[in-house]
Amino acid sequence: MSTKRFEQPCPESSALSKLIESASASGNPFSATTLQILHNLQHQHLWTSLQIHDISAPSDATDTTPKFPIATSPDDTAPTLISGIPPHRVYTHPDEQLYMLEQGLREDDLKPERFFVIPTAQGQQWSLRRMAAVFDAMSEVQPVETPMVEKDNGKAKQLAKYYERREKAHETKEWGGKRVLLAMVDKGMGGEGTVVYYVVQEGEVKPRQN
């Protein structure tokens, strides 16, 4: 009776691990958290044209005060932002939604827009100063835009009217100011890699009627 012994091969590392390994091997400075969230956005939420922006560099040379004075602990992520284009609209302000209804527009009629994401990990220290710094840095980030094909669905007139109205709302901030997604990845003990997303907006923006 011959005993068959199977050599148990080491399980192959996941696609995510490979991505993070390859990135760190190539000397890419982006942290594992950023890459993990980017991976999640790309494959679970099907975002496209994803980019990583480094916002740690002070925008003004004379500005010597560090923007992230608390980013000293080793497990802190380098201050980065991810941006990408979601397949569906992530956020619509309630007043904007009302206006769209009045114009007979649906969310799918609008062209997809770039949205910013702050990558964070559970257990990471956070503060109002860091939050404000991200919002301040956002206006300086210039994402590389690829021209998109506009679909014609016979609503060009309403769309033009909508964009004009939105331009006005943007100035008065009546449809909300700057907004960003706060992504949090579960990395602690037994963390299974879930990523949760929260919409963060500057100022007092009335809630949606979900």
Add this chain to the structure above:
Amino acid sequence: MDSLPTLPIPISFISGRYLLFSIDAVTYLRREHNICGVLIGTLPQIPQQNVFLGLPLELMPEEARVLVDRGVACIVDEAKAHDGMKSLLEEDRRQYLRELESQGLHATRILSDRKGQQRDQALKKLDEKAKAKAKAKAKATKAADDNASASSSAQQDEPASVVDLFADDGSNPASSSKPLTSSTPDAQLAMGITPATSYPPLPHPSSSSQLLSKPEVPLSYPLFAHLHSRGYFLSPGLRFGCQYVAYPGDPLRFHSHFLVVSAEWDQNIDLMDIVNGGRLGTGVKKGFLLGGPEKSREEVNSEAERVESVRAFSIEWAGM
């Protein structure tokens, strides 16, 4: 309704609480200054009854501070203010009691007037009902008469007598109630008045020796003042597990918009708290508002500067 209290409104400081005892002041502050406070008065005999509370109104220190800074209110040391009670002259005392009695008589008169009116109305209604009933009955009997040509005269008489009886019944109490309403209640019948405030007999603008300095406020005051200046009504946030609940208008007319939590600029915030707040807020159709002043207390001379530097962020679950 538009009874304007004399400004500044005295806020009574009693054992660490800021209280208002005048209903005019309470309605005025709510109407004009977006300050609601919390009614905490209950019945001495039934203190468990805490669903419908009355005066006094307790203000948060933040609310009292906002009002003092606006110049519409001042803080009065109530214990000191009532020292004056001892030095009250006998003549003043008597006049005060007389005034209370005349107020009581006035209240009794109003009440009996209203009772009389209600009674008249009820009787009138009853009268009309009876008449309508009799009419309907008469009609019915008439129709029956037309159908059955053979009818006795006694049957026809009956409804007529019913009408008479009711008409008589209706007119009698109405006439008898007249002297009741016009009768003036004597002093024995005067209602007891329990004044909510102690001025009079105490002088209303309290002397400066009884005034206290501005209320001490928690670190979250700048965010409170910032939101209040933007027209939000704020109430304590215990029931939603936050610091303040912000309403876009009077809480009786609007649902609240935000669960408000304040933090100092460099205070560490656990990301889990943002998840908790964001998820809880979205669950009750509200936003989670996290904010605070950019400047710490060491950096500035006054709270007003801190209020100026407030930045706030609204957080909602993204649903993805």
